[in-house]
Amino acid sequence: MLGTAFLSVLGLAFWSLSLRWPYPYVLPQRWTSRNWERHWTSIQETSFTTLELGVIAVLIALILVVGCLENEQWRRVSFSFRSQWLLYLPLLIPQATFLLGIQILAVRLEMDGTFLLLVWSHLLFVLPYIFLTLADPWRNLDTRFPQIGQCLGASPLRVLFRIKLPLLLKPLLVAAAVGFAVSVSQYLPTLFAGGGRFATLTTEAVSYAAGADRRVIGVYGFLQALFPWIALLLALAIPRWRFRNRATLL
Amino acid sequence: MLKLENISLKIDGNPLFSKLNLEVNAGQVKTVMGPSGCGKSSLLAHLCGTLPSVFQTSGKIILHEKTLDDLPPHERKLGILFQDDLLFPHLSVGENLAFALPAKIRRHERHDKIEQALEEIELSGMHERDPASLSGGQRARVALMRTLLAQPVALLLDEPFSKLDQELRGRFRKLVFAHAVKNRLPTLLVTHDHADAQAAGGDIIAL
Structure with missing residues (x-):
């Protein structure tokens, strides 16, 4: 599976660098950087929009999810089955109809085509994935660590920032990477909520996919795959670096 | 009482x-x-x-x-000691002790207090060490000292x-x-x- 995915991304990278790549050759016959140069301005702009959107949506989602999970433990309540359904609803019902409803709401509120709505629409899909990824590690953290922190005189907020969040650094970053990947991959929400005004790597890749130029598809397709990959790599590398001298956390 | x-x-x-x-x-x-x-x-x-x-x-x-x-x-x-030492695995030995010091103690004094505490449990110079690298007895002493530093x-x-x-x-x-x-x-x-x-x-x- 992973190998196929890797090969297809490699294929995209080759296409983006090829001038001529006729059948049945394994590699392009002539290489060029022209495909990248010609689209460079647009690449930069769409990459930035993708990054900005993903980072903001992930940060908001992380704050909400951590708040939720912390509240659950602090007030000693557990999530009701019904509220979990609500959280996962955006993943379960067909996007096209669901987004149409949101669109109607947004038009009524005169918010359609704004960046705020765009972030919100991504959040609808990022949030459940982050919740799904983070909930179990959060609930499984040895409760004796926060408890002893409190007994040592640390307020709940200090326990959160000095004990829980650092101990959960890896799951937090992995959840963030998953959320970021979800945001990067959103096509319909970006198109609907953004009113076509915001171009991301995915919307560009899809719109070029309709055309015939495989070299340009290669450029955007490759970047679209690269972004989440880098995010995941960082999520795995940062805790390893941070805890390089901490045997129990490696 | x-x-x-x-x-x-x-x-x-x-x-x-x-x-x-x-x-x-x-x-x-x-x-x-x-x-x-x-x-x-x-x-x-x-x-x-x-x-x-x-x-x-x-x-x-x-x-x-x-x-x-x-x-x-x-x-x-209330200071409490458990069966397990429960030293925070993401903090160094010194940082574990520093965590317990009340916030009102100033920075300079904090440093001295921790060095003193380490000396008292025969662990001078171990400030930067990973708690996981200490022996069971050493860890138990750090846990005790951490509890006491919280006053x-x-x-x-x-x-x-x-x-x-x-x-x-x-x-x-x-x-x-x-x-x-x-x-x-x-x-x-x-x-x-x-x-x-x-x-x-x-x-x-x-x-």
């Missing part, structure tokens, strides 16, 4: 023990004994305010004339000696009780081990 008045504990409506009355004076050690599952660890968790909500409790906890029952755990000023007004011991080997155990016991006496802390030990109870020297209450 630590005073427990009519403490009762129930789990899901089933009583674990009821009407426990106890007084521990400054510098004195009292031991609560009982088999595992009798609620002795839960008693200490109740004193700390960290008991899960499946338990129902009644009675009063009084520390130096002040009722603790309505205080959140971090304002109760508690009473000490709770939840079988803190049971995981150490025989030789270490005797020495660590002595160290803990010596500090309890030196700091004039009312100390409550819970254990199922007779040797520990004997070594504590004070009254033994069976649960």
Whole structure:
């Protein structure tokens, strides 16, 4: 599976660098950087929009999810089955109809085509994935660590920032990477909520996919795959670096 | 003085023990004994305010004339030691100690205090070390020192000696009780081990 995915991304990278790549050759016959140069301005702009959107949506989602999970433990309540359904609803019902409803709401509120709505629409899909990824590690953290922190005189907020969040650094970053990947991959929400005004790597890749130029598809397709990959790599590398001298956390 | 008045504990409506009355004076050690599952660890968790909500409790906890029952755990000023040392695995030895220092102590003084504390437990120069790289005995001493640096007004011991080997155990016991006496802390030990109870020297209450 992973190998196929890797090969297809490699294929995209080759296409983006090829001038001529006729059948049945394994590699392009002539290489060029022209495909990248010609689209460079647009690449930069769409990459930035993708990054900005993903980072903001992930940060908001992380704050909400951590708040939720912390509240659950602090007030000693557990999530009701019904509220979990609500959280996962955006993943379960067909996007096209669901987004149409949101669109109607947004038009009524005169918010359609704004960046705020765009972030919100991504959040609808990022949030459940982050919740799904983070909930179990959060609930499984040895409760004796926060408890002893409190007994040592640390307020709940200090326990959160000095004990829980650092101990959960890896799951937090992995959840963030998953959320970021979800945001990067959103096509319909970006198109609907953004009113076509915001171009991301995915919307560009899809719109070029309709055309015939495989070299340009290669450029955007490759970047679209690269972004989440880098995010995941960082999520795995940062805790390893941070805890390089901490045997129990490696 | 630590005073427990009519403490009762129930789990899901089933009583674990009821009407426990106890007084521990400054510098004195009292031991609560009982088999595992009798609620002795839960008693200490109740004193700390960290008991899960499946338990129902009644009675009063009084520390130096002040009722603790309505205080959140971090304002109760109770030091507790567990079976496991529970050093924070993401912090260095020195950072573990620094975590316990009250915020009002200034930066310069903090540094000195930690160096002093390390020296006192024969771990000078170990500030940057990973707690996982220390021996069991060393870790136990860091845990004790961390608890004391938080400047508690009473000490709770939840079988803190049971995981150490025989030789270490005797020495660590002595160290803990010596500090309890030196700091004039009312100390409550819970254990199922007779040797520990004997070594504590004070009254033994069976649960």
